[in-house]
Amino acid sequence: MTVPLGGIPLADHAAVYAALDRAGFTDVWSAEVNGADAFTPLALAAAWQPRLRLGTAITPAFTRGPGLLAMSAAALADAAPGRFALGIGASSPVVVGDWNAVPYTEPFRRTRDVLRFLRAALAGETVDGAYDTFTVRRFTLERPPATPPPVLLAALRPGMLRLAAAEADGVILNWLAADDVPRALGATGQRRPGFEVVARIFVCPTEDAAHARALGRRLITSYLTVPAYAEFHRWLGREEVFGPMWRAWAAGDRRGAGAAVPDEVVDALVLHGSPERCRDQVARYADAGVDVPVLALLPTPELAAGGAAALADLIGRLGPARVAAHGGWES
Numbered sequence: 001m002t003v004p005l006g007g008i009p010l011a012d013h014a015a016v017y018a019a020l021d022r023a024g025f026t027d028v029w030s031a032e033v034n035g036a037d038a039f040t041p042l043a044l045a046a047a048w049q050p051r052l053r054l055g056t057a058i059t060p061a062f063t064r065g066p067g068l069l070a071m072s073a074a075a076l077a078d079a080a081p082g083r084f085a086l087g088i089g090a091s092s093p094v095v096v097g098d099w100n101a102v103p104y105t106e107p108f109r110r111t112r113d114v115l116r117f118l119r120a121a122l123a124g125e126t127v128d129g130a131y132d133t134f135t136v137r138r139f140t141l142e143r144p145p146a147t148p149p150p151v152l153l154a155a156l157r158p159g160m161l162r163l164a165a166a167e168a169d170g171v172i173l174n175w176l177a178a179d180d181v182p183r184a185l186g187a188t189g190q191r192r193p194g195f196e197v198v199a200r201i202f203v204c205p206t207e208d209a210a211h212a213r214a215l216g217r218r219l220i221t222s223y224l225t226v227p228a229y230a231e232f233h234r235w236l237g238r239e240e241v242f243g244p245m246w247r248a249w250a251a252g253d254r255r256g257a258g259a260a261v262p263d264e265v266v267d268a269l270v271l272h273g274s275p276e277r278c279r280d281q282v283a284r285y286a287d288a289g290v291d292v293p294v295l296a297l298l299p300t301p302e303l304a305a306g307g308a309a310a311l312a313d314l315i316g317r318l319g320p321a322r323v324a325a326h327g328g329w330e331s
Contacts, residue, residue, distance in 0.1 A: 002057075002200065002296040003028045004041045005311070013041065017049040019312050023319030029055040029087070029198070029294045032063075033095060039072050046080040054084045057172050057200060057294060058154045060091035061107075061114040063100045067139045069114065070121040077122070077145035086122075087172045087198070088114060089154025092226055109133050112163055115153060119167075122148040152198060156232040161187040170196030173290070175229055177268035178281070180236050181288035198292040199285055204272040205314060206300035212272030215298055217258040220269060225249045225257070241265055270298070275317035 001020055004010055020028065028045050032038035038056040045052050054076065059069065073086045090107035097104040113131035120127050124144035127136045150169035155161040164171040165188035173184055176199070185197065202219065204212040223229055225246060233242055244260035271281045285293045295318065303310050 001025050001028055001315075002294055003030055003045065004036050005297060006299065008311075010036060010041060010044060013044060014048045015308075016311075016315075017045050017052065019315045021049050021051055023315045025052070025315075025320060027053040027055060027292055027294065029057040029200070029292075031057060031200075031296075032059055034099065039076055042076055042084070043079060046076065046083070050080075050083075052083070054080055055087055055152070055198070055292075055294075056085075057087040057152075057174075057198060058089035058091070059087065060096060060100075061088050061111040062091060062096040062102045062104065066114060066117045066121070066127075066134060066136055070118055070139075070141060073118065073149055074122060074141050074143060074145050077147060077149045078143060081145070082147045084149045085152055085170070085196075086118070086149045087152040087154060088118070089172065090160075090228075092228065094226075106133055108159060108163075111153065111160070112167070115151060115163075115167055118151050122151070124148075150196065152196065155184075156228060157235050158187040162189065165189055165191065165195065169194070170198060170291075173197065173199040175200075175202075175223060175232070175269065176236065178284035178288050179268070181285060181290060183236060185289050196291050197289055198294060199290045200294045200296050201282055201285060202270045202298060203278050203282070203295045203318070204270055204298040204300060205275040205278045205318060206272060206302055207274055208301055209272060211301055212270065212298075213263060213266045216266040216270030216272070217261050219298075220261050220266065221245060221249060221254065221257045238265070275314055279318055279320070 004013055005016055008016060030038045030041045038059045042054040045054055077084045090111045093104040096102050110133045113133045117127055117136060121139060121141055122145060124141060126138060126140040128138045152170035152172050153164035153168040154172040155164045161171065161184060171188060176184060204215060206212055224233055230246060245257045248256035248260055271278045282293050
């Protein structure tokens with residue numbers, strides 16, 4: 001499950017984490033955009049639910065200095081030995097440049113360099129030298145983790161997918177349909193033993209299809225008009241499907257952009273229906289090669305009306321029926 005859950009204060013997440021554990025969820029993965037940072041929700045989970053595995057999906061490669069990013073990862077790995085995975089990625093010009101006042105330049109090379117730095121630093125090595133996009137002088141973690149966390153790379157198109165396969169411990173996918181997974185994984189080549197595939201999957205567990213599709217269209221027009229995601233979906237073969245949306249958005253016609261997204265595309269990218277139906281749709285990602293399907297829970301009319309009791313019931317109904325010890329799914 002993606003944490004924290006919207007609308008619930010972090011201080012009240014102890015009950016959320018307990019409910020996730022009871023329902024059979026094995027992992028909680030955080031995101032970092034403009035809400036909570038990636039590490040605080042996981043630090044709380046480490047203290048409150050010592051069986052849950054923790055992951056960041058993702059921490060931007062630009063917004064912390066290399067040393068601070070290594071320190072944050074090492075501290076969480078120390079708090080949850082063997083239960084933490086660090087996911088990093090390029091993020092976007094808005095998050096990096098507009099909100100954090102950091103130049104968003106050479107995102108592929110910056111992410112590659114941060115990945116290489118982290119692999120060395122988290123192993124306890126002294127890092128001293130120049131990468132293509134930054135220079136580090138004699139940095140050594142004071143307390144390197146006894147179990148260095150795996151480092152996963154968020155990737156969309158072939159270049160980053162190949163980098164993940166060559167140098168990271170896994171890949172994090174986002175904003176793709178279950179039918180898109182084989183194409184994405186095909187670009188990584190043959191997977192090494194232990195290479196982990198994580199995918200964030202948007203889930204709106206309601207049988208109010210109009211609500212789910214309206215919300216899905218807002219998300220799709222917000223995210224898939226960003227250049228990196230637009231190029232990703234062109235690569236996936238959706239130029240014809242999304243072309244009208246992209247043209248309307250570029251012309252400033254936000255309403256027209258949303259109206260141009262067909263229902264079947266919304267349904268493929270934002271899962272909806274009863275919790276049991278959503279769970280079955282998530283299983284299709286696992287069948288396509290995803291090791292850790294990470295749900296991103298979207299608001300529904302039922303949750304708005306039912307409060308904490310409705311959330312607890314929903315978590316139980318979404319709970320993985322076939323989940324194995326570390327997030328992989330059994331047949």
